[in-house]
Amino acid sequence: MKVLVTGHQGYIGACMVPLLQAAGHEVIGLDSAWFEEQRFGDDRPILLPTVGGDLRDSKVKDLRGFEAVVHLAGLSNDPLGDIDAGLTHEINTVASVRLAEMAKEAGVRRFLFSSSCSTYGAAGDAPLDESADFNPVTPYAVSKVEMEQALAELADDDFSPAYLRNATAYGVSSRLRMDLVLNNLVAWAYTTGKVRLLSDGSPWRPIVHIEDMSRVFLALLEAPREVIHDQAFNVGRSEENFRIRELAEIVAETVPDCELEIAPDAGPDKRSYRVDFSKLESTFPDLDLQWTARRGAQELLDAYRAAGLTFEQFDGPGFKRLGTIQGLIAAGRLDDSLRWT
Numbered sequence: 001m002k003v004l005v006t007g008h009q010g011y012i013g014a015c016m017v018p019l020l021q022a023a024g025h026e027v028i029g030l031d032s033a034w035f036e037e038q039r040f041g042d043d044r045p046i047l048l049p050t051v052g053g054d055l056r057d058s059k060v061k062d063l064r065g066f067e068a069v070v071h072l073a074g075l076s077n078d079p080l081g082d083i084d085a086g087l088t089h090e091i092n093t094v095a096s097v098r099l100a101e102m103a104k105e106a107g108v109r110r111f112l113f114s115s116s117c118s119t120y121g122a123a124g125d126a127p128l129d130e131s132a133d134f135n136p137v138t139p140y141a142v143s144k145v146e147m148e149q150a151l152a153e154l155a156d157d158d159f160s161p162a163y164l165r166n167a168t169a170y171g172v173s174s175r176l177r178m179d180l181v182l183n184n185l186v187a188w189a190y191t192t193g194k195v196r197l198l199s200d201g202s203p204w205r206p207i208v209h210i211e212d213m214s215r216v217f218l219a220l221l222e223a224p225r226e227v228i229h230d231q232a233f234n235v236g237r238s239e240e241n242f243r244i245r246e247l248a249e250i251v252a253e254t255v256p257d258c259e260l261e262i263a264p265d266a267g268p269d270k271r272s273y274r275v276d277f278s279k280l281e282s283t284f285p286d287l288d289l290q291w292t293a294r295r296g297a298q299e300l301l302d303a304y305r306a307a308g309l310t311f312e313q314f315d316g317p318g319f320k321r322l323g324t325i326q327g328l329i330a331a332g333r334l335d336d337s338l339r340w341t
């Protein structure tokens, strides 16, 4: 298939694009390149033909000829959403809905949207399946809900959107992010000898490796249309729901000689959700998701060791989405609407 992957230069895109290409798909990218200079480990640039840069400037003609769109681009986490909820709305909802409308107009038949389990927001201890109520508690999660709802209205015989509600990602990528829980905990432990909890550790958080996540996107790309049409799928594994403090314990067991520390300013975290992934498992029985938190922690530790990661690198803006963007604004390279100057 000829596939447009938006956000191909991001943390997940850098892992997903080679996987789609290896499966024989022709991949074209679309990315505003905010994180282009950020490299971890494999520091080759991500070379891919593209159709334009900023999603907000896309035109119908950019979408012609594609059989599918995988939509990853956006302001990708809660802290980014909190600096300017208006921008999150503008990019993650308004421009993203327009992209889907243009894709439909251009004759693209399949639109895979990278949504999030954070749409379930503040939930209890019971595992939530795809029929659970949304309860978003951040502008980021609100944008995911709005986009899913808009896509559902566009679904018809010629246009099949699907909503992949991803668990929190982890794993090594050339566009590494340190603001994700497992990546962050292992980096703290490796660079300081302490596993540092920023909340009291009680919230539930399902996690999924970016390679497993990418394999789910590939499965939905190749599945019969009726299987995915207007369907939501929680993306992750039921065994991989953890309380944050359980993740901290796994990290403490993985990284030698480290101790658990609760950050002095640790406050409660409203975001807690435990997720039921059985729909994905029963719809795609051959999808054998392979990663576990323990194996992921070891992978991260090995990569940090190989790269000689220092606390200054880890704690600096380079591997944090919010820090990188704030740095580009402070340097006058991005304006306040996140456009290149």
Ligand SMILES: NC(=O)c1ccc[n+]([C@@H]2O[C@H](COP(=O)([O-])OP(=O)(O)OC[C@H]3O[C@@H](n4cnc5c(N)ncnc54)[C@H](O)[C@@H]3O)[C@@H](O)[C@H]2O)c1
Pocket (backbone or CB within 6 Å): 006, 007, 008, 009, 010, 011, 012, 013, 030, 031, 032, 033, 034, 035, 053, 054, 055, 056, 071, 072, 073, 074, 075, 076, 077, 091, 114, 115, 116, 117, 165, 166, 167, 168, 169, 170, 175, 177, 180, 321
């Ligand atoms: N990482 C996770 O834990 C996770 C979990 C659930 C859902 N998701 C979703 O998956 C998607 C990808 O996440 P990620 O972790 O790779 O994020 P990321 O921030 O690493 O990558 C996002 C990419 O989108 C690009 N982008 C942002 N705004 C753009 C615009 N206006 N026009 C063009 N490109 C733009 C950025 O330059 C970046 O390369 C996001 O939509 C995110 O919300 C991520």
